[in-house]
């Protein structure tokens with residue numbers, strides 16, 4: 001039998017810390033490896049698989065679209081993209097959509113749009129304020145916006161024009177604002193930074209400051225969008241609407257796609273030839289996205305996801321009450337993290353996997369849970385039982 005992990009080590013760049021599982025297929029919250037072992041998938045493709053694996057509506061939409069036309073380029077009109085734009089515009093209260101292929105591309109588009117708008121209307125202002133511990137992507141513009149030094153330093157010099165201020169500190173944003181500032185960009189909940197919640201009033205304070213100073217407020221909802229936090233967009237929790245929003249991950253239920261949404265007055269500054277991509281919003285990705293978005297917006301879907309989240313949080317809180325290793329449960333909806341008393345998240349991830357649960361270590365002292373929004377109460381209970389056994393194993397190892 002082929003040793004796929006050895007083959008990967010031989011033929012691929014070694015830039016990922018992959019878990020030693022070769023996944024062959026998935027169904028709902030479950031995946032199976034090539035040896036037939038079954039796992040509960042609480043990584044969910046890093047917040048991508050909002051409907052779980054191989055959801056019938058997504059599979060049917062992809063198959064149907066693939067049989068019609070897969071790709072035509074943006075030299076022509078295609079209907080799935082236009083329908084998708086309408087759905088996203090109607091839900092967001094923003095006016096227009098642009099499609100690309102990933103989260104980092106969506107952020108790049110948002111950065112370019114903000115600069116274009118500053119060029120045209122703010123005397124060439126171009127600086128964008130972002131926050132510490134933020135994650136906006138790995139291409140040069142998005143990386144330059146990313147607050148985590150670990151990702152940035154080896155790739156300097158980065159793109160100029162970003163000011164990084166402490167997360168959850170409104171005064172720092174005010175102080176960093178100059179005549180050259182054009183926008184403030186934040187994740188409504190920081191995902192890769194460790195699932196860090198915004199302080200009460202933080203997002204509203206940013207909105208008020210941007211309004212006062214004539215700045216764009218950009219929300220990077222790449223991780224938080226499409227129901228992940230219990231509402232379709234995370235900004236709905238706070239009632240704070242951005243001027244520009246970046247989306248990706250969950251949007252097409254697993255097919256690569258990215259998008260930005262913007263207010264009319266801002267979107268109008270991208271004129272013909274300013275920005276684009278060959279694949280962006282292509283019929284296959286857009287059809288998968290349409291099917292995904294329709295499911296998530298169907299009556300009762302988000303209510304059920306919120307109920308499942310409440311169940312999961314309750315179970316995790318009971319671990320917090322009973323095990324010294326668990327210091328905190330944070331996050332919202334199906335974007336949750338467990339804080340640990342020690343830097344043992346990698347060991348906990350391994351222990352959980354050996355028992356049939358896939359999770360992700362988002363920090364040395366925190367694991368992140370991002371199951372499909374469709375996860376059942378029974379799957380939540382089984383996952384939490386496994387997590388508890390894994391925590392016991394780790395606590396046992398440390399007390400020896």
Ligand code: PMP
Nearest residue numbers: 102103104135136137191222223
């Ligand atoms: N922004 C946020 C908030 C993200 O979480 C991510 C991915 N983790 C990105 C941007 C980049 O997305 P992608 O990996 O699709 O480029």
